[in-house]
Amino acid sequence: MAQEPSPEKLAKLRQALEDYAEGNVENPLIDHEAEEAKADVRARALRLLDERARSRHELKERLLKLEYAEPVIEEVLDDLSGVGLINDELFASEWVRQRHARRGKSSRALNQELVRKGISSAVRAQALEQIDQEDEEDMAWKLAVKKARSIKHVPEDRGERDKALRRIVGVLARRGFNEGMSLSLARRALDERCEELGTS
Structure with missing residues (x-):
């Protein structure tokens, strides 16, 4: 009292x-x-x-x-x-929710943004709990597929294929997704796009 x-x-x-x-x-x-x-x-x-x-x-x-x-x-x-x-707790929670949903940012990228905004580690950790591994992979996959759709013809050789793959990986890397997952999803998205183009 x-x-x-x-x-x-x-x-x-x-x-x-x-x-x-x-x-x-x-x-x-x-x-x-x-x-x-x-x-x-x-x-x-x-x-x-x-x-x-x-x-x-x-x-x-x-x-x-x-x-x-x-x-x-x-x-x-x-x-x-x-x-x-x-209210830093509310701010961090909203920042993570909106930037992940609207900008496709990874939890790693969002953590770095919150560090720059002076948010404490405990508050950052709490806010980032909204994003689990499944959310991360789902968001990365959507971005990879979207970028793969910009490819208009099946790459003619290994060099052209690697160039297309780098573009897809680059989109994911700029949003902070880890390299291993980005490469795996980019390959899958590129393969699916090539299959689409080959049957169209």
Whole structure:
């Protein structure tokens, strides 16, 4: 159960609020300069969050680039975290879900992206639990098949076949899928495409 504030503390806070409402800048409980600085940082942070969801680290880096004072930034970020406007767990979970589904990113690539966004290892691990090995292979296979469809004729020789295979593997590699799985799926997709072309 939360501890009730003492009557003395309540009286001080009540007085501080009254003085603040009356514009009494002498009140030691209200630092008007600090409040103005926070208001500016808060407004900028909220604009950045309005553009898209961001991690705490991302917001801090952007605000530092705008040359706001770090202690003020930290206070504002604490305030925004306290009301749930910054939530690294939720951010990481949504990032993984959307980037895997829409961009076909592997868990390895997504982990690297979250590292760059300052997400802790525990939070990254929790977010990446959404993707299992079957999901990875299914996504990689869809990408391999899609790329294989861009091949318009059966490769005439080994060199041409290797070139087509490298293109398919390249698509998977750029999304962070491991080399062994990428090569295996690329070969399978290329074989299936060649069979399609040969019977058409």
